[in-house]
Amino acid sequence: MATVLVYLTVMAAVVASAAFGAAELTADYYSETCPHALSTIKLLVGAAILREPRMGASLVRLHFHDCFVNGCDGSILLDDTDDMIGEKTAKPNNNSIRGYDVIDTIKSAVNTVCLGNVVSCADIVAVAARDSIVALGGTSYDVLLGRRDATTASIDDANNDIPNPFMDLPALVSNFESHGLSLHDLVVLSGGHTLGYSRCLFFRSRLYNETDTLDPAYAASLDERCPPSGDDEALTSLDDTPTTVDTDYYQGLMQGRALLHSDQQLYQGGGGDADALVKYYGEKPSKFWEDFAAAMVKMGNLSPLTGDEGEIRENCRVVNQE
Numbered sequence: 203m204a205t206v207l208v209y210l211t212v213m214a215a216v217v218a219s220a221a222f223g224a225a226e227l228t229a230d231y232y233s234e235t236c237p238h239a240l241s242t243i244k245l246l247v248g249a250a251i252l253r254e255p256r257m258g259a260s261l262v263r264l265h266f267h268d269c270f271v272n273g274c275d276g277s278i279l280l281d282d283t284d285d286m287i288g289e290k291t292a293k294p295n296n297n298s299i300r301g302y303d304v305i306d307t308i309k310s311a312v313n314t315v316c317l318g319n320v321v322s323c324a325d326i327v328a329v330a331a332r333d334s335i336v337a338l339g340g341t342s343y344d345v346l347l348g349r350r351d352a353t354t355a356s357i358d359d360a361n362n363d364i365p366n367p368f369m370d371l372p373a374l375v376s377n378f379e380s381h382g383l384s385l386h387d388l389v390v391l392s393g394g395h396t397l398g399y400s401r402c403l404f405f406r407s408r409l410y411n412e413t414d415t416l417d418p419a420y421a422a423s424l425d426e427r428c429p430p431s432g433d434d435e436a437l438t439s440l441d442d443t444p445t446t447v448d449t450d451y452y453q454g455l456m457q458g459r460a461l462l463h464s465d466q467q468l469y470q471g472g473g474g475d476a477d478a479l480v481k482y483y484g485e486k487p488s489k490f491w492e493d494f495a496a497a498m499v500k501m502g503n504l505s506p507l508t509g510d511e512g513e514i515r516e517n518c519r520v521v522n523q524e
């Protein structure tokens with residue numbers, strides 16, 4: 203009887219820790235093992251943004267695309283091998299995700315200050331995203347830490363699990379729901395588009411489509427940058443202030459000036475739930491900063507590897523050798 207009870211108790215603990223893996227992450231995870239890890243990451247993120255202000259945007263997006271494919275496990279950083287085609291060449295990432303070299307620089311500096319391989323690549327990506335947001339005017343938040351790194355990556359999972367800019371609202375909502383995120387999370391996290399740029403190939407179809415709701419004056423201003431053919435790589439900012447964390451993104455949506463179709467889907471003027479949230483954040487910057495920080499924590503907690511799952515990669519691009 204006692205044995206059965208012990209067994210049940212152990213099983214309950216196992217089930218609980220599997221279901222609430224994120225609960226194992228803690229803000230002070232490295233405070234004993236590497237007290238200078240976080241300050242080192244912050245310094246190097248700051249330096250990268252000074253060199254190129256867009257890098258902050260790129261690091262935020264890197265974290266998003268890591269988390270949406272089998273959880274925040276650093277899988278996006280793995281280079282292809284003879285046996286594995288990873289996430290880097292998947293459609294949403296190929297020639298699009300940036301910042302791999304910044305992460306490499308941070309990882310080797312952190313290995314040095316920690317006197318060893320202590321901090322996971324997945325945690326570095328999560329902290330770099332937070333430090334980017336703070337450097338560009340957002341509110342700070344504690345990143346929960348202790349993620350471990352994946353030993354595999356999948357191009358198919360990246361192609362299937364990351365939303366694309368041609369999706370309508372229901373598809374965006376169901377994509378976010380598949381990651382345990384709500385419509386509210388979708389609207390808040392899309393506020394990440396307060397930073398950075400998109401290439402012409404992702405919004406061209408809107409410019410030459412008579413039935414699109416894009417503001418005509420804005421559309422005209424984009425025509426030159428993004429012609430009917432060619433210039434696929436030409437960049438346009440996702441809001442008017444691409445290096446500042448502010449609510450111009452939401453203001454733009456309300457004016458029919460969203461760059462991506464998927465962004466405009468969040469505000470269609472029909473008075474739906476998404477419209478109301480866009481209006482709320484557009485009018486209340488302090489709420490946006492606060493809720494964006496909380497939503498980044500929530501996104502950062504998606505299915506982390508913890509305990510003895512995965513590994514701490516020595517080099518973020520390759521799985522450790524046996």
Ligand code: HEM
Nearest residue numbers: 259260263266298365366367391394398399400401404464
């Ligand atoms: C809701 C669904 C989303 C879609 C369909 C989407 C799509 C896109 C696309 C197409 C680009 C331009 C990529 C390129 O031109 O190569 C982009 C850029 C960006 N996205 Fe998203 N995104 C979404 C959500 C998010 C979220 C949740 C975040 C972060 C919290 C985010 C952060 C960014 C940032 C910062 C950039 C600019 C990156 C840079 O300039 O390097 N996006 N997104």
Ligand SMILES: *[C@@H]1O[C@H](CO)[C@@H](O)[C@H](O)[C@H]1NC(C)=O
Nearest residue numbers: 290291292293295296297357
């Ligand atoms: C990724 O981009 C490169 C360079 O533009 C291209 O040659 C390659 O075919 C692309 N890979 C995939 C899988 O689309």
Ligand SMILES: *[C@@H]1O[C@H](CO)[C@@H](O)[C@H](O)[C@H]1NC(C)=O
Nearest residue numbers: 407408410411412413414415
């Ligand atoms: C043009 O816009 C309409 C309405 O948004 C959409 O249904 C249609 O698929 C678009 N066509 C192209 C070629 O993008």
